[in-house]
Amino acid sequence: MTQADIIIENARILTMDPAHPRAEAIAISGKTILALGSNTDIAALAGPRTRRVDACGRTVLPGLVEGHMHLFGGAFGLRYLQLGGVKTLDALRSKLHRYAAENPNATLLICKATDYSLLVSTEAYPRQMLDEVLSERPVLCFASDHHTAWANTIALQRAGLLHGREMPEGHEVMMGPDGTATGELRELSAIDPVMALRNSGGREVLGMFGIEPEVAPTDAQREDDMRVMKEGLAYCASFGFTSLHNMDGNRYQLDLLHTLEERGELICRIQVPFHLTPEKSLSTLEDASWMHENYQSELLRSGRVKMFMDGVVDSGTAVLVDEYSDAPGWRGGPLHSAERFSAAVTEADRRGLQMSVHAIGDGAVRRVLDGYEAARDANGARDSRHRIEHIELLHPDDLHRFKELGVVASMQPPHVPGAMDFPFDPWRAKVGEARWPHAFPVRALANAGVPIVFASDWPVSDINPMRGVMAAMTRQRWTEACPDNRLSLEEALYGYTAGGAYAAFDETRLGRLKPGMQADIVVMDHDLEALEVNEIGKTRAALTLCAGAITWEA
Missing domain, CATH: 3.20.20.140 (Metal-dependent hydrolases)
Incomplete structure (x- = not known):
């Protein structure tokens, strides 16, 4: 009889397998699921070296799938000023002045998750409202969706946008009746000139638009970029994610992830697409095929084309x-x-x-x-x-x-x-x-x-x-x-598990808990079914396993 390497018992397991939707315990051997069943049945598979995890009645799920995300930008963005929940200029002033003092050498102060209603006024342009908060240093505030940003006057002046600029269709520097820019910038081409003011080298949007680095990164830059990747991967694993559908990338990003994989530091499965922008010719789809053919490992894959x-x-x-x-x-x-x-x-x-x-x-x-x-x-x-x-x-x-x-x-x-x-x-x-x-x-x-x-x-x-x-x-x-x-709890969880696996052609190995499937598993810190619905958002992973390896343990 095969002995289990890990047993998770005393659990409320939601398998996402319609044939056997629930179990009390699960046994793992190597990278795969050995068996599911009652505590008694699974205990028989324990050996002297088996690690036994007492779930204490908490929910156990297939490893979660993040079906649309931006790994590097998300991880790097954790270093910027986060404006989630900021509703007034006074609150913005307090946070921004503190952030500016902590980053005295930053040539552009970048804020994330700005509420669309924060910089709205009938008496002043958004740039003037930002000037009231901080006028002597360039400031750029991104909306949560990253499709709109607002800049103060000094940022617009230095970017050469204060009096407008012709933009491609769908991209716009918003102008006021007086012929000057209001400070609202819509879409990438309008935002880029302000982003060019930063002294971070632009690495925070690494691969976002499928463009390769203009200058070959130094070894030190590569290591720092991989450090950002690792921070993002660990952050994802802490929520129970084992699979990530990245929506940006290029050959360089694939190469970084491949290096992490070779080092044994790629702790989530990840897909990286080829980004076909309006500027690229259809002949560049040859690069997409190259990425698909050369990156098809258990943890790292290409094979998708992303477009807007x-x-x-x-x-x-x-x-x-x-x-x-x-x-x-x-x-x-x-x-x-x-x-x-x-x-x-x-x-x-x-x-x-x-x-x-x-x-x-x-x-x-x-x-x-x-x-x-x-x-x-x-x-x-x-x-x-x-x-x-x-x-x-x-x-x-x-x-x-x-x-x-x-x-x-x-x-x-x-x-x-x-x-x-x-x-x-x-x-x-x-x-x-x-x-x-x-x-x-x-x-x-x-x-x-x-x-x-x-x-x-x-x-x-x-x-x-x-x-x-x-x-x-x-x-x-x-x-x-x-x-x-x-949606019901099970319907919503399905979208983050089996639904994600299907979208990636992974339904035969991921997204469900059944014998022979990959041991991608998350133990939550509560019994989700016992919670009031408004409490579910406060829960998090207690233990995450990807291919049988523990990638997060609270």
Whole structure:
């Protein structure tokens, strides 16, 4: 009889395996699950060297999957000033002055998670409001979604933006009636000139846009970059994550992760996509194939192509089918033409690559679905599991197309306005009440049999998956016309476990607890089923195992 290396007993195990949904104990041998069953049955597999973990009646789950995140940016961003919960200029002044004093040599003070309502006034521009807080040093405040930022006057002057600058479609330096910039910057091209003021070397967005370092990093830089990666991996493991679907990356980032893997320091499974930006030609998909062919290990993989179709509703850069409620005639500008996008998807699909496309507005979602349909028509149907990321608004005419095209819905429960940290407005005001019933349509997609994976989009929102689970369970209807989008505990957990595994073609080895599957397991610090729903977000991992190895222990 094979003896277990680790036994977790006295547990409330939710296996996510419909055939055997619950167990009391689980045995692990090497990297795989040996058996599940009662405490008595599993105790018989213990030997003199077996480590026995008493779960004390707490919940045990398959290792959690973070289905959409930005590892390096999230980890590096922990070093910036976090403005979550800051609602007044006085509170901002207190935090920013302290942060400035702690970072006297920073040439740009960068703040994260700024509330869209913080710098709104009818009497002053956002830059002037920031000037009231701190005027003598450049300041840049990012919104949580990273699609909008606000800069003070000195930052705009030094970046050459105070009097505006021509931008690509969908990117904008917002201008006031007096011909000067208000301080609000929408999308990457508008934000980049201010970010260029920083003296960190730009490494905080390493791989974010799929661009390789212009200058080969020194050995010291490589080691520091890997240190940031390790900090991020450890942070993820502390929440119970064993698999990460990264949404940015390049060859350099893959190389760093590969080095960590060779050193035995890659403690989470991670996927890194090829990023196809509007500036790149379709011939660069050859690089995507190279990444796919050369990175296919147990812990580190490529094989996806990431694209953006639009921006975000809050800044008016999401693409809608009908005009914005607060901007007559404006529907947003797509980042790819229909012809360019269909050609890109068709070529990626021909190469056997999976797609992950950011599409927030219903117009962007429709264009992505059109591209997926064009690829199927050109190449023939296959199990591609192409994904759409976010789907904050879905036109009801397009719901049936997800199932018909085999599309995976990648959604973020924390992003729903009012569900967790994001305010109701400006999102709801821009979309308009008539379209609220079609917002973040998780129940409609689930009822239609569409595979769903959940995520945080860290660092856009808090990575804590149990806060995401709580947000999914407690979501409120905005009006009587809105459907009930609340999920049960098991439905929400499924999106962070088996749903994530399916989205990555990993359902035969991950996402469920059953004999022969990989021993990716998390022991929570509470019995989730015994808690009031509003307490679930306070829980965290007590023990995390990836491939049978303990990666986090509280």
